[in-house]
Amino acid sequence: MISYDIQWNIVALPCKEWAVKVFPNTKSPEEAVNLMWDAIFKVNLIDDSDPIENWDKHIKNLSEQTKKIQDYNFKSLIFNF
Numbered sequence: 001m002i003s004y005d006i007q008w009n010i011v012a013l014p015c016k017e018w019a020v021k022v023f024p025n026t027k028s029p030e031e032a033v034n035l036m037w038d039a040i041f042k043v044n045l046i047d048d049s050d051p052i053e054n055w056d057k058h059i060k061n062l063s064e065q066t067k068k069i070q071d072y073n074f075k076s077l078i079f080n081f
Contacts, residue, residue, distance in 0.1 A: 012040050 014036035016029040022039075023032040041047040045054035 014040065 014033050016033055019032035019036040020026070020029050023035045026032040026035060038047070045051055045058055048054065
């Protein structure tokens with residue numbers, strides 16, 4: 001996959017057990033699943049009327065931020081936790 005020889009995809013499909021873990025304070029497992037679908041749609045930028053425009057804006061923003069970081073010409077970055 002790293003060499004891009006194989007095309008792959010990740011699919012998030014909520015089940016009741018997962019949804020209830022993420023949303024434990026819901027009234028029912030079905031409500032939790034519905035909330036999971038809402039969250040998945042939001043994270044994937046498909047929660048309103050024009051997902052293509054949402055992704056175009058997101059990609060443009062990522063490209064702009066990438067250029068800003070690259071323009072610093074950092075030799076290295078050190079993260080301390």
